[in-house]
Amino acid sequence: MLAVVALAAAVWFGYGWGRALLVDRSAAEARDAALSGAMQAAVNLNSVDANDVDLSIENMRSSITGDALRNDLAATEEDIRARVAETGTSMSAEVLFGTLTELNTDDDLGKALVVLAVRTQTPEYFVTNKVPVLVSLRKDGDVWKAETIEPLASVEMESGPVPGAPASDPGAQPAPGDSGAPEPGDTGAPAPGDTGAPAPGDTGAPAPGDTGAPAPEGEAGP
Numbered sequence: 001m002l003a004v005v006a007l008a009a010a011v012w013f014g015y016g017w018g019r020a021l022l023v024d025r026s027a028a029e030a031r032d033a034a035l036s037g038a039m040q041a042a043v044n045l046n047s048v049d050a051n052d053v054d055l056s057i058e059n060m061r062s063s064i065t066g067d068a069l070r071n072d073l074a075a076t077e078e079d080i081r082a083r084v085a086e087t088g089t090s091m092s093a094e095v096l097f098g099t100l101t102e103l104n105t106d107d108d109l110g111k112a113l114v115v116l117a118v119r120t121q122t123p124e125y126f127v128t129n130k131v132p133v134l135v136s137l138r139k140d141g142d143v144w145k146a147e148t149i150e151p152l153a154s155v156e157m158e159s160g161p162v163p164g165a166p167a168s169d170p171g172a173q174p175a176p177g178d179s180g181a182p183e184p185g186d187t188g189a190p191a192p193g194d195t196g197a198p199a200p201g202d203t204g205a206p207a208p209g210d211t212g213a214p215a216p217e218g219e220a221g222p
Contacts, residue, residue, distance in 0.1 A: 027105070030103065030105050031100055031103055033144055034100055034103055034110045034112070034137055034139075034144045035098055035099070035100050035112055036144070037063075037137060037143060037144025037145060037146075038098060038100070038110070038112035038114055038135040038137055038144065038146070039095045039098045039112075039114050040063055041063035041064065041135055041137075041145060041146035041149065042093065042095070042098075042114040042116055042133050042135055042146070042149065043093045043094070043095060043116070044059040044060050044062070044063040045060055045063060045064070045146065045149060046091055046093035046116055046118050046131070046133075047059065047091055047092050047093050048080060048084060048089070048090060048091045049090055049092075050084050050088050050089060050090040051090075053080065053081055053084050057073070057077055057080065060073055061073060063145055063146055064145055064146050064147075065138050065140040065145040065146070065147055066138065066147040066148070068147070068148055069146060069147065069148065069149070087122055088122055088123050089120065089121065089122050090120075090121050091118060091119065091120050091121075092118070092119050092121075093116045093117065093118045093119075093131075094116065094117050095114060095115070095116060096115045096116060096117055096130065097113075097114070097115040098112060098113065098114040098115070099112065099113055100112050101113055108138060108139035109136075109137065109138055109139075110136075110137040110138075110144065111134065111135065111136050111137065112134075112135045112137060113132060113133075113134060113135075114132070114133050114135055115130065115131070115132045115133075116130070116131045116132075116133065117129075117130055117131075117157060118130075118131045118154075121162060122162075123162065123165060124161060124162055124165045125159070125160070125161055125162060125165075126159065126160065126161075126162050127156060127158070127159035128156070128157045128158050128159065129154045129155065129156050129157060130154060130155045130156075130157050131151055131152075131154040132151070132152040132153075132154070133149055133150060133151050133152065134149070134150045134152065135148075135149050135150075136148040136149070
């Protein structure tokens with residue numbers, strides 16, 4: 001009798017342990033998949049390749065779900081293409097850190113914090129910013145996609161001329177502060193990366209000779 005009880009207990013606890021292992025594994029896999037989807041969406045929505053805008057936009061489209069982001073992308077797609085064609089600006093992003101803050105596997109919803117290094121580059125200048133974003137996720141089929149994405153305050157990491165870029169003609173230099181470089185993230189994309197930081201070299205200084213002082217009274221201008 002004791003042997004039967006011991007055998008039954010072993011079977012029960014073995015079943016319970018195996019079930020717990022499967023549940024834990026399933027939850028871990030869901031968390032990994034959701035975080036991977038959040039990081040991929042954050043990267044895709046902050047990347048525009050000037051040499052392949054079609055692929056960049058398709059990558060954005062593949063990482064979003066819901067009307068809000070789809071409508072944003074549809075409304076700004078032509079502006080993205082026009083800005084890239086006009087300025088030759090590219091953006092690229094890489095993940096510095098990512099973590100899930102919420103996960104609801106019953107409703108297939110989640111939230112994540114992803115920190116990116118976003119490099120915005122024209123043919124002459126570049127700026128790299130650390131950009132944290134909050135990503136709200138929804139599972140679409142087997143893939144976790146961004147339903148909303150919100151950038152937080154960014155910090156400039158580095159900026160300057162592109163190595164190997166041809167030197168500008170000194171006789172055609174713009175006034176100080178007018179470097180012609182885009183603001184970081186200013187590609188027209190609906191994604192984060194628009195940090196509001198000034199373009200490299202934009203010091204706000206007046207052009208040479210422009211002191212801001214009024215001309216002497218009665219003295220006509222040129």
